[in-house]
Amino acid sequence: MPSMRTLLKLLLTVVLFAASAAQAEIVVEIVGGGANRHAIAVTPFKDETSRVREPLTPVIRNDLNLSGAFRIVDAVSVANVPYEPADVRYPLWQSAGAQSVAFGKVEPAADGQVKISFRLMDVAQKKQLTGGEFTVSPDRARQVAHTIADMIYEAITGQKGIFNTRIVYVLKAGRDYLLQVADIDGERAQTILRSKEPIISPSWSPDGRRLAYVSFESKKPVVWVQDLATGSRRAVANFKGSNSAPAWSPDGSRLAVVLTTTGNSQVYVVSAAGGSPRRVSYSDGIDTEPAFTPDGSQLYFVSDRTGGPQIYRSDVNGGPAQRVTWEGGYNVSPRVSPDGKTLTWIRREGGSFKVMMKDLATGDTRQLSENGYNERPSFAPNGRMVLYASQSGGKSVLYAANVDGGSRMKLAVINGDVQDPSWGPFNNP
Amino acid sequence: MNWKQLVLGTATVTLLAACASTKPETPAPVTSGSNASGQTTAPVDTGAANQGQMKVDPLHDPNSPLAKRSVYFEFDSSSVKSSDKPTVEAHAGYLKEHGDRKVIIQGNTDSRGSREYNLGLGQRRAESVKRSLEVLGVKDNQVEAVSLGKEKPKATGNTEADFAENRRADILYNGE
Numbered sequence: 059m060p061s062m063r064t065l066l067k068l069l070l071t072v073v074l075f076a077a078s079a080a081q082a083e084i085v086v087e088i089v090g091g092g093a094n095r096h097a098i099a100v101t102p103f104k105d106e107t108s109r110v111r112e113p114l115t116p117v118i119r120n121d122l123n124l125s126g127a128f129r130i131v132d133a134v135s136v137a138n139v140p141y142e143p144a145d146v147r148y149p150l151w152q153s154a155g156a157q158s159v160a161f162g163k164v165e166p167a168a169d170g171q172v173k174i175s176f177r178l179m180d181v182a183q184k185k186q187l188t189g190g191e192f193t194v195s196p197d198r199a200r201q202v203a204h205t206i207a208d209m210i211y212e213a214i215t216g217q218k219g220i221f222n223t224r225i226v227y228v229l230k231a232g233r234d235y236l237l238q239v240a241d242i243d244g245e246r247a248q249t250i251l252r253s254k255e256p257i258i259s260p261s262w263s264p265d266g267r268r269l270a271y272v273s274f275e276s277k278k279p280v281v282w283v284q285d286l287a288t289g290s291r292r293a294v295a296n297f298k299g300s301n302s303a304p305a306w307s308p309d310g311s312r313l314a315v316v317l318t319t320t321g322n323s324q325v326y327v328v329s330a331a332g333g334s335p336r337r338v339s340y341s342d343g344i345d346t347e348p349a350f351t352p353d354g355s356q357l358y359f360v361s362d363r364t365g366g367p368q369i370y371r372s373d374v375n376g377g378p379a380q381r382v383t384w385e386g387g388y389n390v391s392p393r394v395s396p397d398g399k400t401l402t403w404i405r406r407e408g409g410s411f412k413v414m415m416k417d418l419a420t421g422d423t424r425q426l427s428e429n430g431y432n433e434r435p436s437f438a439p440n441g442r443m444v445l446y447a448s449q450s451g452g453k454s455v456l457y458a459a460n461v462d463g464g465s466r467m468k469l470a471v472i473n474g475d476v477q478d479p480s481w482g483p484f485n486n487p
Numbered sequence: 488m489n490w491k492q493l494v495l496g497t498a499t500v501t502l503l504a505a506c507a508s509t510k511p512e513t514p515a516p517v518t519s520g521s522n523a524s525g526q527t528t529a530p531v532d533t534g535a536a537n538q539g540q541m542k543v544d545p546l547h548d549p550n551s552p553l554a555k556r557s558v559y560f561e562f563d564s565s566s567v568k569s570s571d572k573p574t575v576e577a578h579a580g581y582l583k584e585h586g587d588r589k590v591i592i593q594g595n596t597d598s599r600g601s602r603e604y605n606l607g608l609g610q611r612r613a614e615s616v617k618r619s620l621e622v623l624g625v626k627d628n629q630v631e632a633v634s635l636g637k638e639k640p641k642a643t644g645n646t647e648a649d650f651a652e653n654r655r656a657d658i659l660y661n662g663e
Contacts, residue, residue: 256635
């Protein structure tokens with residue numbers, strides 16, 4: 059494997075392999091200048107190769123790199139591997155271009171556990187920015203690494219980190235459809251449901267414990283809710299006709315769904331436990347892809363009531379719908395940012411399906427993805443990145459784009475097409 | 488026998504437990520159907536419909552217009568074309584004669600665009616066929632219009648002929 063520096067120089071692309079199984083591959087494409095990226099060095103933790111199941115620092119570097127907010131300074135060529143603050147040789151890090159340096163150690167603890175500790179030091183100020191220690195069993199090192207990355211991310215950017223969150227997507231493997239949940243770096247993928255028939259539109263409950271999705275296992279689309287821990291599941295919308303497009307209310311008590319009992323696709327709200335649906339949208343056309351605002355008071359949705367599909371917004375309790383998109387003849391798949399200030403969606407334009415982003419206050423609109431075929435954007439729970447699927451070479455892969463437009467990461471999952479992704483909440487029970 | 492029973496009796500979905508993970512909250516294995524609330528799995532005897540009949544059901548006669556089970560649509564359209572009128576009329580006649588028979592109409596679309604919006608477009612096509620049958624006297628409770636959207640394309644190529652093949656609604660009789 060070529061060194062990271064070679065790749066950076068030659069390709070402006072960093073390929074980081076996950077430390078353990080190398081099942082997932084993250085390719086970070088730097089678009090634009092990336093000038094605001096914080097330069098950080100993460101030196102190997104003491105005894106991380108012997109005392110825990112997998113070393114922590116490759117995971118930490120990978121996380122920080124894929125956030126698009128950091129540039130990883132090559133620590134190998136700097137002759138300093140500190141374990142304590144007194145060990146840090148600041149002039150060396152300064153000349154290597156590092157703005158901060160993170161280091162740590164793994165020590166034995168009682169009952170077969172280990173104590174993992176780390177510190178993040180500011181190079182110019184020579185002071186600690188954050189730090190912590192965790193006493194865990196050695197096989198929990200990966201989660202601790204994600205938590206350390208979260209703490210570093212928060213200390214530098216002031217925003218909550220998302221490295222302990224998960225994503226859901228549908229993997230097409232041969233003739234099978236696999237609903238999978240994985241860490242955001244593509245590791246620890248678990249198959250939640252396997253079917254010979256399509257599965258689409260998975261949606262996370264706000265508590266991170268359940269998924270709603272659409273399964274075609276019964277010759278028609280039916281909305282199911284499945285508990286991730288127990289695997290138990292229930293059809294929550296199985297009415298005559300098609301049932302689809304589930305979206306959770308922020309309090310987790312209700313689901314917006316699309317039903318066709320009137321003879322056309324319309325938006326309804328049902329209890330997450332099932333029960334009688336209440337109609338929300340009223341049109342003669344197709345109304346679909348509802349998404350709650352973070353305060354739960356409104357729904358964004360797609361409607362072709364005026365011709366082509368456009369995005370509308372209406373009160374959850376009914377009332378007139380306001381049209382939100384006016385440019386372009388095809389605007390679909392809306393999602394609202396966690397702070398309610400930004401909208402992301404797909405616009406068809408010139409044969410491309412582009413991931414768009416709009417500041418709802420100013421109306422400023424820009425394109426996040428490349429041209430080509432992209433689908434189903436969703437915000438990270440801290441609002442700083444958008445996950446979507448993109449087709450290239452007949453296959454579909456996942457991308458996460460930094461909302462600042464500075465970088466775009468490809469999450470390549472092996473052995474199949476990946477489609478219909480959704481980024482999970484902070485809650486990761 | 489209703490659709491729900493049929494469907495649950497024949498569903499072949501398996502739920503998998505995650506393997507090789509250390510997280511204590513890994514999903515537990517589940518048997519398909521056992522958790523569907525308020526629904527029971529009934530055994531299905533697909534031969535029952537023909538019991539006691541001496542002559543061949545015209546539904547299974549390859550020379551009958553009933554052998555055609557698909558209705559095709561123009562781009563961006565959900566109107567049943569005159570070329571498919573004989574197919575729709577034949578099935579309407581059969582369903583009126585056999586008030587116990589039920590059909591599910593699955594609408595399909597070609598492959599580009601939002602999955603959910605395409606589901607809506609496929610539904611519009613299926614509903615169009617359903618209304619055509621109802622206009623000819625078929626009862627509402629004999630027909631269910633549903634959509635597969637772009638999820639189950641019959642043709643997977645990218646030629647106009649492939650797209651046209653996928654702009655389609657299929658008529659499925661219960662038990663099929």
